[in-house]
Amino acid sequence: MAAIEILGLEKTYMVGFWRKRPKRALQPLHLTVEEGEIFGFLGPNGAGKTTTLKMLMGLVFPTAGTARILGHEWSDPEVKAQIGFLPEQPYFYDYLTAHELLEYYAQLSGVPGKERKRRVEEVLQRAGLTDIKGVQLRKFSKGMLQRAGIAQAILHNPKLVFFDEPMSGLDPLGRREVRDLMEQLKQEGKTVFFSTHILSDAEALCDRVAIIYKGELRGVGAVADLTSTVQGKVEVIWQGTRIPASMKALGAECHVTGDTVRAVLPENQQDAAIDSLRRERIRLIAITPLRTSLEAYFVEKLQHSQTTAGKIS
Amino acid sequence: MSLRMIYIASNTFREAVRDRVLYNLIAFALLLSGAAVFVGQISIDIERLVVINLGLTAVSLFGIVIAIFIGIGLVSKEIEKRTLYTVLSRPVRRWEFIVGKFLGLAGTLVVNTFFMAIGVFGALLYVSHKFSAADALILVALYFIILEFLIICSLALFFSSFSSPLLSAVFAFSLFVIGSFADDLRGFAALTHGVTRWFATAAAYLVPNFSALNVISAVAHQQPLAGRLILQNSLYALFYTAMALSSAVLIFERRNLK
Amino acid sequence: MTATRRTTTIAFVCLALSMVACVFLLRHMDQIGPQATIEDALYINSPRMIKRASLGFEGVMACIYWTRTVQYFGHRHFNAAHTYNELAPLLEITTALDPQLLPAYQFGASFLAPAPPNGAGEPERAIQLMEYGIKNNPSNWQLYYDLGFVYYTEVKDYKKASQIFAQGSKVPNAHPVMKVLAAQMAEHAGEFSTARLLWSATYDSSRDPDIRKSALEHLRAIRVDEDVTHLQSAVTVFGKRNGRLPSSIGELALAAHLPGIPADPDGHPYRLTPEGHVEVENPDDFKFLTKGMPPGYKPPALPQLHVEHNQ
Numbered sequence: 001m002a003a004i005e006i007l008g009l010e011k012t013y014m015v016g017f018w019r020k021r022p023k024r025a026l027q028p029l030h031l032t033v034e035e036g037e038i039f040g041f042l043g044p045n046g047a048g049k050t051t052t053l054k055m056l057m058g059l060v061f062p063t064a065g066t067a068r069i070l071g072h073e074w075s076d077p078e079v080k081a082q083i084g085f086l087p088e089q090p091y092f093y094d095y096l097t098a099h100e101l102l103e104y105y106a107q108l109s110g111v112p113g114k115e116r117k118r119r120v121e122e123v124l125q126r127a128g129l130t131d132i133k134g135v136q137l138r139k140f141s142k143g144m145l146q147r148a149g150i151a152q153a154i155l156h157n158p159k160l161v162f163f164d165e166p167m168s169g170l171d172p173l174g175r176r177e178v179r180d181l182m183e184q185l186k187q188e189g190k191t192v193f194f195s196t197h198i199l200s201d202a203e204a205l206c207d208r209v210a211i212i213y214k215g216e217l218r219g220v221g222a223v224a225d226l227t228s229t230v231q232g233k234v235e236v237i238w239q240g241t242r243i244p245a246s247m248k249a250l251g252a253e254c255h256v257t258g259d260t261v262r263a264v265l266p267e268n269q270q271d272a273a274i275d276s277l278r279r280e281r282i283r284l285i286a287i288t289p290l291r292t293s294l295e296a297y298f299v300e301k302l303q304h305s306q307t308t309a310g311k312i313s
Numbered sequence: 314m315s316l317r318m319i320y321i322a323s324n325t326f327r328e329a330v331r332d333r334v335l336y337n338l339i340a341f342a343l344l345l346s347g348a349a350v351f352v353g354q355i356s357i358d359i360e361r362l363v364v365i366n367l368g369l370t371a372v373s374l375f376g377i378v379i380a381i382f383i384g385i386g387l388v389s390k391e392i393e394k395r396t397l398y399t400v401l402s403r404p405v406r407r408w409e410f411i412v413g414k415f416l417g418l419a420g421t422l423v424v425n426t427f428f429m430a431i432g433v434f435g436a437l438l439y440v441s442h443k444f445s446a447a448d449a450l451i452l453v454a455l456y457f458i459i460l461e462f463l464i465i466c467s468l469a470l471f472f473s474s475f476s477s478p479l480l481s482a483v484f485a486f487s488l489f490v491i492g493s494f495a496d497d498l499r500g501f502a503a504l505t506h507g508v509t510r511w512f513a514t515a516a517a518y519l520v521p522n523f524s525a526l527n528v529i530s531a532v533a534h535q536q537p538l539a540g541r542l543i544l545q546n547s548l549y550a551l552f553y554t555a556m557a558l559s560s561a562v563l564i565f566e567r568r569n570l571k
Numbered sequence: 572m573t574a575t576r577r578t579t580t581i582a583f584v585c586l587a588l589s590m591v592a593c594v595f596l597l598r599h600m601d602q603i604g605p606q607a608t609i610e611d612a613l614y615i616n617s618p619r620m621i622k623r624a625s626l627g628f629e630g631v632m633a634c635i636y637w638t639r640t641v642q643y644f645g646h647r648h649f650n651a652a653h654t655y656n657e658l659a660p661l662l663e664i665t666t667a668l669d670p671q672l673l674p675a676y677q678f679g680a681s682f683l684a685p686a687p688p689n690g691a692g693e694p695e696r697a698i699q700l701m702e703y704g705i706k707n708n709p710s711n712w713q714l715y716y717d718l719g720f721v722y723y724t725e726v727k728d729y730k731k732a733s734q735i736f737a738q739g740s741k742v743p744n745a746h747p748v749m750k751v752l753a754a755q756m757a758e759h760a761g762e763f764s765t766a767r768l769l770w771s772a773t774y775d776s777s778r779d780p781d782i783r784k785s786a787l788e789h790l791r792a793i794r795v796d797e798d799v800t801h802l803q804s805a806v807t808v809f810g811k812r813n814g815r816l817p818s819s820i821g822e823l824a825l826a827a828h829l830p831g832i833p834a835d836p837d838g839h840p841y842r843l844t845p846e847g848h849v850e851v852e853n854p855d856d857f858k859f860l861t862k863g864m865p866p867g868y869k870p871p872a873l874p875q876l877h878v879e880h881n882q
Binding site: 058060061077078080081083084085087090091092093095096100104105107108109152162 | 320
């Protein structure tokens with residue numbers, strides 16, 4: 001069973017003083033997310049990611065289209081017991097402590113009374129929030145709030161979790177923890193749908209991704225499949241001012257700056273480039289990936305004026 | 314019915330308490346004890362009248378102010394601060410949210426009134442040195458005041474579901490003032506003609522009928538209140554509240570949250 | 572969408588039902604009126620206190636009290652009450668809040684002075700009210716009219732009434748009727764023509780439907796009194812001339828050279844009793860009658876419904 005089936009969800013806002021001008025936030029979207037996968041929903045800010053998520057949560061009403069979540073109509077309130085949601089930059093009742101907040105959410109999610117305390121402790125641990133007993137949320141840092149948000153999303157053991165920019169506000173250690181958490185969730189058989197504009201995270205975690213830009217779906221598919229169509233680039237810097245002929249043959253763009261040369265060439269030529277330098281006994285200073293493959297794909301898709309519709313199995 | 318409404322209500326209550334709302338009781342206590350002592354000192358033979366009139370008027374006014382100030386933000390604040398997102402992503406129905414908020418605010422006011430009632434009876438004991446049977450009427454007046462609160466809460470919540478806090482406060486307060494003259498308004502409407510009469514009558518009937526709920530003077534003069542009146546006013550408050558809450562639900566159900 | 576639709580339907584039904592219930596309850600409570608609650612006593616009788624409590628919004632409060640006054644009187648009048656204890660205080664408060672609310676003075680003149688059930692039976696307070704009104708509105712001639720009115724109709728001090736009318740006629744822009752009334756009061760105080768003049772002036776100058784209705788009733792009664800007086804004296808003349816009472820009203824009409832059978836303003840012919848009294852057919856239809864009623868007649872407890880005729 002598909003975890004999420006988005007069938008033509010669309011949102012048009014009426015803006016302007018008399019609310020007469022239509023502004024399309026989301027073109028009709030068709031997307032399927034399978035159970036048990038980690039699905040990345042990628043796009044720059046303002047692309048329509050949050051709009052889509054809000055519609056799936058029932059916070060915003062679509063202009064057209066429908067969706068099914070875990071086989072149910074998306075507006076069915078009972079299905080919400082099985083999903084978790086972490087909004088972007090979450091806000092909570094700042095007069096409550098984390099324990100009280102989670103206790104409240106557990107009540108609302110229908111977690112049985114006896115289990116609540118246990119589960120609250122459990123998710124707080126998992127989210128990495130310790131030593132916060134009795135501290136009101138208004139005193140939490142941004143990172144702590146984000147962790148609290150993650151905690152409340154998984155509190156009631158949902159089958160499907162929606163994360164909107166889960167890494168925002170976290171330091172690198174925190175980001176690693178969240179990545180690990182998402183992997184764990186997948187191990188537990190849950191489905192994770194998360195939106196982000198940080199591609200490296202998506203590349204590391206996702207089974208499949210969808211790319212959305214200006215309200216339109218630009219591409220969907222497994223990361224490996226998508227990135228196989230484009231190449232990443234690397235930057236090679238070496239000592240000296242000499243440019244070997246073999247380097248040129250690899251199609252490198254070279255610039256000489258002072259007493260170093262900077263060359264950009266495709267990712268798959270990386271090894272050949274190193275060999276070339278070694279043969280000529282040129283001293284290698286650095287090799288830096290300039291773009292990941294996914295980024296390259298992303299940029300290409302965004303520049304494309306055509307829409308790539310549909311889903312790829 | 315599900316327990317979710319009760320959970321929302323108790324959280325709303327907790328929010329009000331942590332918002333230091335109950336501190337108003339201190340101001341109230343000071344006012345009332347000051348008046349009681351003052352009146353007891355000068356002994357002008359209307360001590361009871363002053364304590365009851367002043368006490369009940371203060372209960373009413375303090376409560377109305379609290380009801381409006383908290384009520385106007387009940388929904389709009391949650392939307393503004395986006396705390397609603399994580400609530401509505403749970404199996405909470407939107408209407409449960411509205412009703413739960415209402416119950417929480419109403420509960421806060423009932424608790425507040427309870428403490429104030431103790432204050433009033435305390436002051437009364439101080440100036441009169443004993444209770445009389447007629448003092449039981451004060452309980453009826455307090456009951457009517459609570460009915461007023463229910464109506465105002467539901468109105469504040471109604472406005473909060475679609476309007477900004479400032480406008481909601483203005484509307485709610487205006488309706489409170491106009492509602493105090495609801496009897497006269499209906500009288501006015503009856504004297505107009507034609508199309509105006511239609512509009513005036515509609516407006517006069519829509520306005521909350523606070524004039525009937527204000528029995529403070531009567532109780533101060535120990536006038537008995539007909540049981541029929543108590544029943545009618547209870548029903549009226551119930552239905553009016555239902556009207557305001559249904560409207561709030563209808564609006565909120567449709568609202569796109571930013 | 573079904574969950575939302577269900578909620579919407581239920582909410583709509585709830586809204587409609589509660590609205591209907593509210594309206595129903597309000598109407599019910601209005602009908603029962605003051606009796607259901609408390610005695611309609613004004614707890615704050617002092618106009619000064621109310622003025623202070625108005626916080627500067629005396630105008631609005633005056634309007635509110637004025638409406639209450641009209642409703643108070645109308646409600647009780649309809650039920651032919653015997654006490655109108657609150658009428659004077661209400662009028663006093665209204666005029667204290669807004670001394671220029673002229674309709675209040677005329678209302679007071681018409682309904683404070685007469686005896687119950689037509690009024691509160693407090694002519695002295697009515698006079699006080701008028702004098703207060705004159706003090707605050709010295710350029711208004713109608714207040715003199717109202718004051719003179721009270722002196723004439725209830726106090727029956729015709730000399731004083733004449734003086735008041737004369738004073739009022741001196742106000743710039745006074746209606747010419749003031750001079751006429753002053754003169755009439757001075758010389759023909761007790762006559763029908765004077766009364767008719769006064770009540771016609773009241774009817775013409777007032778816009779209050781209650782006052783106009785009252786004036787109309789007075790005029791009708793004056794007409795009947797006049798008719799009966801003339802007919803009665805015609806009977807006396809007939810008796811002197813013929814040594815016996817007329818056998819019927821028709822015979823009397825013939826003898827007195829009347830154009831036809833004399834009828835009252837409702838079109839019913841007057842009756843002649845065997846004892847020679849002229850009587851009106853339905854005394855209940857005429858309030859304020861002083862003549863033409865059968866002996867031992869008591870006016871009904873509740874005012875009869877009067878059908879409007881073209882005058």
